[in-house]
Amino acid sequence: MxxxxxxxxxxxxxxxxxxxxxxxxxxxLGATVEFMSRSEIKARYGVHKKIIGGGWLYLKPGYVTDxxxxxxxxxxxxxxxxxxxxxDMADTFVEWMRTGPVDIxxxxxxxxxxxxxxxxxxxxxxxxxxxxxxxxxxxxxxIAALGCPDSLEGWAVGQAHITHNHPLSxxxxxxxxxxxxSALSExxxxxxxxxxxxxxxxxxxxxxxxxxGKAGGFVGETFATAFSSFYNTDNFEDCLVECVxxxxxxxxxxxxxxxxxGAWYGARGLPKKWLNKLERxxxxxxxxxxxxxxxxx
Ligand SMILES: [Mg+2]
Numbered sequence: 149m150x151x152x153x154x155x156x157x158x159x160x161x162x163x164x165x166x167x168x169x170x171x172x173x174x175x176x177l178g179a180t181v182e183f184m185s186r187s188e189i190k191a192r193y194g195v196h197k198k199i200i201g202g203g204w205l206y207l208k209p210g211y212v213t214d215x216x217x218x219x220x221x222x223x224x225x226x227x228x229x230x231x232x233x234x235x236d237m238a239d240t241f242v243e244w245m246r247t248g249p250v251d252i253x254x255x256x257x258x259x260x261x262x263x264x265x266x267x268x269x270x271x272x273x274x275x276x277x278x279x280x281x282x283x284x285x286x287x288x289x290x291i292a293a294l295g296c297p298d299s300l301e302g303w304a305v306g307q308a309h310i311t312h313n314h315p316l317s318x319x320x321x322x323x324x325x326x327x328x329x330s331a332l333s334e335x336x337x338x339x340x341x342x343x344x345x346x347x348x349x350x351x352x353x354x355x356x357x358x359x360x361g362k363a364g365g366f367v368g369e370t371f372a373t374a375f376s377s378f379y380n381t382d383n384f385e386d387c388l389v390e391c392v393x394x395x396x397x398x399x400x401x402x403x404x405x406x407x408x409x410g411a412w413y414g415a416r417g418l419p420k421k422w423l424n425k426l427e428r429x430x431x432x433x434x435x436x437x438x439x440x441x442x443x444x445x
Contacts, residue, residue: 156334162414163332164291164438168219170384170410171287172434173422174402175215178392179203182399186361189395197389199425203399205250210425214251215284215403217244220430222307223288223437230444231292232303234269238310253281253365259311270309278316280370282308284400286321287407288441290328295445300325316353320367323347324408331411340412344375363396370397374405384413385422 180203181189181196189196201209221244225237238260245252245260259271271277289307293300304321323343330340348354353368359376362369377391384406391405392398410418423431 159334159414160294160332161439161442162416163411164442165415165435166384166410166413166418167287167291167328167332167407168223168410168434168438169415169418169423169426169431170388170406170408170413171219171284171403172212172216172406172426172430173199173410173418174388174391174404174406175212175399176201176207176210176426177388177422178398178400178402179205179207179211179213180398181392181395182397184395184398186363186393186395189393195389196393197385199422207250208427210427211250212427212430213399214249214253214256215400216430216434217249218256218281218285219287219403220433220437222285223292223441226288226292226444227437227440231296231299232289232306234306234310237307238263238269241310253279253311255279256281256311263310270306271311271313273313273315275314277312277314278367279312279365280317280367280397280400280404281365282310282312282317283320283324283367283370284403286325287328287411288437289321290325290411291332291438291441292444293325294329294332294442297329299445300329314367316351316367319347319351320354320371324371324404327408328411331408337412340408341379344379347371361394363394363398363401365397365400370401370404373401374408377401377405378409378412384409384417385419 201207221240225240356372356376363373381387387409392402
């Protein structure tokens, strides 16, 4: 019989893989309908539930966008440095930007240009930095910081500030990281939900119940879209389908829903038909990264 600690380790690994792969699936599924409205999606697809690529980026099926690519940068840098190092992470982002990615957010590009010009690893607080570009790449931080709990907040906010410095972005990066850690630690669902309720009590901009239907790139809208979908469903596939069919910033709402739902339901809860579509190299790297990130700390 397997010892309970081996069982816990296996479950934790399954959930860490679910988190990273889940975010990538949300990105790949949502990218098809990014910037479409709910009614446009309905008219064109009925319910959008297949990984078919396309969208405004003309993606090949199973390919991912900046959400997953930047998460991979975060993970690679954490592994290289054995934890968060702002300079190395900024360098990793810049190296990625120079490859000419299929998409890059304007705040991200601006932040990386500031780093290149001035060497500063933290943006100044700015009222226009409330976009979801730091939230979309937070999953590896949550996994890596599991072994060093005192580091979580500093790492989540530190990675965010390379490009985004806004109190709401900071708050949601920390909260979603804590939710992922709650799932990886096998805490009851109520614990994860309480983190969301606490976030909303502190910052009503994140209210997800009732959900107001706005699915844009502002962190309040992105979180509410992703989390209301998680809250209203009881499996990964339904959560992601509900989420991306809201349209708007669907690749990123999908990635955020995917990282939380993937951590909760685990890799075993991810639909095989979607995993089979995910671009092979990305999938392989994410599976390996999940295991390596858990070893940090
Ligand atoms: Mg994207």
